[in-house]
Amino acid sequence: MPELPEVEIVRQSLDKKIKQKKVEKVIVRNRNLRFKIPLNFESSLKNQKISKVKRFSKYLILSLSNSTHCLVHLGMSGTIHLIHNVKKNYLTNTSFYNSFKLPEKHNHVEIFFKDFKIVYNDPRRFGFFQIIKDDNMLTKRLSYLGPEPFDFKFNKDYIYSFFKNKKKNIKNFLLDQHFVSGIGNIYASEILFLSKIKPTKKARLLKEKECEDIAINSKKVLLNAISKGGSSIRDFKNTFGTKGNFQKNFNVYQREGLNCIRFRCSGVIQKKNISNRSTFYCGVCQK
DNA sequence: AAGAGGCCCTGATAGC
DNA sequence: TGCTATCAGGGCCTCT
DSSP: OOOHHHHHHHHHHHHHHHTTOBOOEEEESOOBSSSBOOTTHHHHHTTOBEEEEEEETTEEEEEETTSOEEEEEOTTTOEEEEEEOHHHHTTSOOHHHHTSOOOSSOEEEEEEOSSEEEEEEOSSOOOEEEEEOSHHHHHHHTTTOOOOTTSTTSSHHHHHHHTTTOOSBHHHHHHOTTTSSSOOHHHHHHHHHHTTOOTTSBGGGOOHHHHHHHHHHHHHHHHHHHHTTOOOGGGOBOTTSOBOOGGGGOSSTTOTTSBOOSTTOOOBEEEEEETTEEEEEETTTOO
16 A cells, blocks of 8 residues: 555544654554564554654654654554544544544554544555664664665665666665655656666666666656645545545556557557566657 | 564455 | 465564
């Protein structure tokens, strides 16, 4: 489900809702996520105020009033649902919230606030929750990640020099969080399409101009996705239950066999497995 | 050290 | 209808 733009959408709606709110109760129904949720997880959250909801790459960070952090990753299939006290829903204008029905299964973590709760649902359980002791530990925990595409460090020179002597193909590098963080399988294909680069091209063969295009188009694709509310394939919704719209803007992803949208290009969109992830590209205009 | 591949897990869908 | 195989937006671990 979530690449950087989807996580950012969740962050925005979550921050609006729980900033400065106190956690009243925590229920963990299944501790077996990617990492086992420790037994003291509940007590580390309870009675803490959420000072802010932040995000880095695909990680959500709930910063708590005692300067610890709750690090959250949604994995492939994690979603966060906002559930209001039912009684109050009839009295207030909440069609907004009611549009997001809580699934029946896989609600692993519930965090209660005064008059609502947030529920973490994750069928595949690739996501996780971790308590991080302080800012230093948080920095350490995330230090393996490369710059986000928005970072000024993610520029032509960085990319070009990183790719020196690298034998892997460019598609794999866009997915490599050590190189750049936040891009996932959908947006990797989209970025390469805009950059007119074939996903199987070896990284060390990229020209400086192509590296520059990657820097520019990575920002462009992700920012555009955020502005459209993320991509709602497989029903991604933000915490309020509103669907994103970016999937209507896919140029190549899930468009196998359809015509290339590029002006005067006669190509047809191809689908190819690269390291077991499906990859879409135009066989004609991406070189 | 870089790179390839397997694995964690459930659910939806396609094909027989 | 019911079986099996394949695929899904991520990332960690191991092996070479």
